[in-house]
Amino acid sequence: MNPEVNQALQPLRRWPPMPPNPAAFTLLELLVVIAIIALLAALLLPVVTRAREAGRATACVSHLRQAGLAIQMYTQDYHNRLPIMRDQPPGAPATNDPPGPHRVLAPYLGNTNVLRCPSDNQDLFQTTGSSYSWNSLLNNQPADRLTVLNLPFNPHQMPLMFDKEAFHAARGEGKGINFLYADGHIKNLLVLEGARP
Numbered sequence: 001m002n003p004e005v006n007q008a009l010q011p012l013r014r015w016p017p018m019p020p021n022p023a024a025f026t027l028l029e030l031l032v033v034i035a036i037i038a039l040l041a042a043l044l045l046p047v048v049t050r051a052r053e054a055g056r057a058t059a060c061v062s063h064l065r066q067a068g069l070a071i072q073m074y075t076q077d078y079h080n081r082l083p084i085m086r087d088q089p090p091g092a093p094a095t096n097d098p099p100g101p102h103r104v105l106a107p108y109l110g111n112t113n114v115l116r117c118p119s120d121n122q123d124l125f126q127t128t129g130s131s132y133s134w135n136s137l138l139n140n141q142p143a144d145r146l147t148v149l150n151l152p153f154n155p156h157q158m159p160l161m162f163d164k165e166a167f168h169a170a171r172g173e174g175k176g177i178n179f180l181y182a183d184g185h186i187k188n189l190l191v192l193e194g195a196r197p
Contacts, residue, residue: 053170056118057178057188060131060168063114064180067101067132067161070108072184075143084139087164088128098139101161102129119167132161138182146182155182 025033074083088100102112109115117131125131137148138160146153159179166176168188175188 049170053119053168057168057171057175060117060119060163060178061186063117064132064161064178064186065184066109066114067105068180068184068186070105070114071160072143073108074105080143082138082141082143082160085134086136086139087130087133090124090127100129101132101134117163117167120165121167122165124164128164131164131167132180133164135160135162143182153182156185158182 071083075081083101083104084098085101085104086098102115105115106112112129115130115132116125120131135158138146138158141147144155146155146158148158158181160182161180163177168178169176171188178186178188180186
């Protein structure tokens with residue numbers, strides 16, 4: 001045998017064979033690490049989504065609170081009467097009889113973007129002027145003596161404005177819609193406890 005070939009094959013003929021490099025990954029170890037990372041990402045994605053939606057819901061509550069303050073200023077200017085407003089249906093031509101909340105409350109809001117819920121993914125704000133519905137059963141009623149279908153309600157029992165859709169459904173069941181009540185408090189659950197006689 002040629003001495004050069006013999007010398008070249010010498011490292012291949014070592015006995016016992018050299019152990020594998022402990023610093024290198026095997027294919028199986030690499031696949032296990034990738035699977036663990038994918039599992040952790042799958043577990044964290046819903047948590048991140050809920051956290052993001054909680055932030056948007058907080059901004060929505062803030063917008064509803066500002067709308068509530070605008071309604072209170074309106075009632076002070078109009079002898080304790082609630083405004084006369086009606087929701088504009090999506091896709092319908094804008095009417096002024098009666099006008100929508102974005103027109104009536106504009107002088108009290110400063111910026112009508114307050115009527116846009118950050119989670120409004122259906123573009124209701126762009127098509128109707130507001131992401132929030134107005135309870136038109138309360139049009140022109142005294143703010144401290146609310147009645148619906150001749151039943152009296154306390155201001156803490158009657159919602160004035162609320163999300164048009166369940167924008168915040170990712171937060172959990174029963175938490176999809178924020179409600180602004182006539183006394184100014186906000187809940188994400190509609191609670192009608194009954195009327196006092």
